[in-house]
Amino acid sequence: MTMARRSLKLSTVALFLAILLVTMLLSRIEEGRKATAAAAEERGVPVLMYHHLLKRAEAGRYADNEIVTFVDAFEKQLDWLSAEGFETVSPAMLRDWLENGTPLPSRPVMITFDDGYLSNFVYAYPLLKAHGYTAVIFSVTGGISEQPASFHANQINMLDRKTMESAGDVFYYASHTDDLHHLTGKRSALVTADSETAAADIKKSLAVIRQFPSGVDYLFSYPYGNYSDRVEALLKEQGITLAFRAYKGKLTRKSDPLALPRYPVSHSVSMDTFKGYFSEYFK
Structure with missing residues (x-):
């Protein structure tokens, strides 16, 4: 050769x-x-549900209110998530995973806030940003002020438009209705309203959400976690494909996309209970 x-x-x-x-x-x-x-x-994906943040020393009459999470506890929770390698997922990432199986980070978490309190910006925004995290605020859009809002711990202050625009690097915004976040008897006004009223409210809320660069118009949170087949149909008509309730549970690709579970977090949730929401990742 x-x-x-x-x-x-x-x-x-x-x-x-x-x-x-x-x-x-x-x-x-x-x-x-x-x-x-x-x-x-x-x-699955652990989804956390917060509402209002306050410092312990300023909580006053809201100290025992289940919508309140203390700032120091929130910071400890973020520190623990970061130390354990959890990464926040965006609404688009969650949707792609649910609909197409697109891979997520190995330890995913979604952080959400209901209602749209100014405290989300005052306290949560800087802590989330420092950790490189994002979150979703489900806003009651009828409560968004056109004038700059001032924070007072002894009052309920809602986010204003300018503040929301400035925080778009951390917060995504989605609908929590426009003016149907109240109870009629023991059920939410969204569920008890006639179809025409409910549809008009949802449409109006989405129109506001679309005005924000980080607005997400296919995501929704039911007031008080109440929903019905009729409300689901109304959401679908408006192009909403993902909606959250307010009950505990593991969110998987088999979950009902219009009745997704979340883990509630408030001052009464201990650190051990909080860690338990992520137990699937430590087996």
Whole structure:
């Protein structure tokens, strides 16, 4: 065999081995991707539900209110999530995972706030930003002020438009109705309102949400967690594909997209209980 032929043969063998190694590597990567996706499906995505933040010393008459989470506790929760490697997922990431199985971070979490309190900006915004986290605020859009709002701990202050615009690097905004966040008897006004009134309210709220660059018009949170088949149908008509209730549970790809669960967090939720929401990631 001539030197040229021998060299060609060796080159062919080397090429074959290189192709084989690349094929094996790609196969391993695909197996790893499938394993990660399967694990994510089994573990689900913990979604946290907050409302109002206050410092302990200023809580006053709201100290025992279940919508309140103390700022120091919130900071400890974020510190723990960060230390354990949890990453926040955006509404788009959650939707892509639910609808298409698009992979999420290995330890995902979604942080949400209901109602749209000014305290979300005063206290949550800087802490979230320092941790590199994002969150969703489900806003009662009828309460958004056109004038700059001032924070007073002894009052309920809602977010104003200018503040919301300035916080779009951390917060996504979605609908919590426009003017149907109150109770009629023991049920939310959204559920008890006639279809025409409810549809008009949802449409009006979404129109406001779309005015914000970080607004998300396919996401919704039911006031008081109340919903019905009729309300679900109204949401679908408006293009809403994901909606959250207010009950505990593991969110998986098998969850009803218009009745998604969240874990409530307030001053009465201990750190051990909070950590328990993520127990699937420590088995």
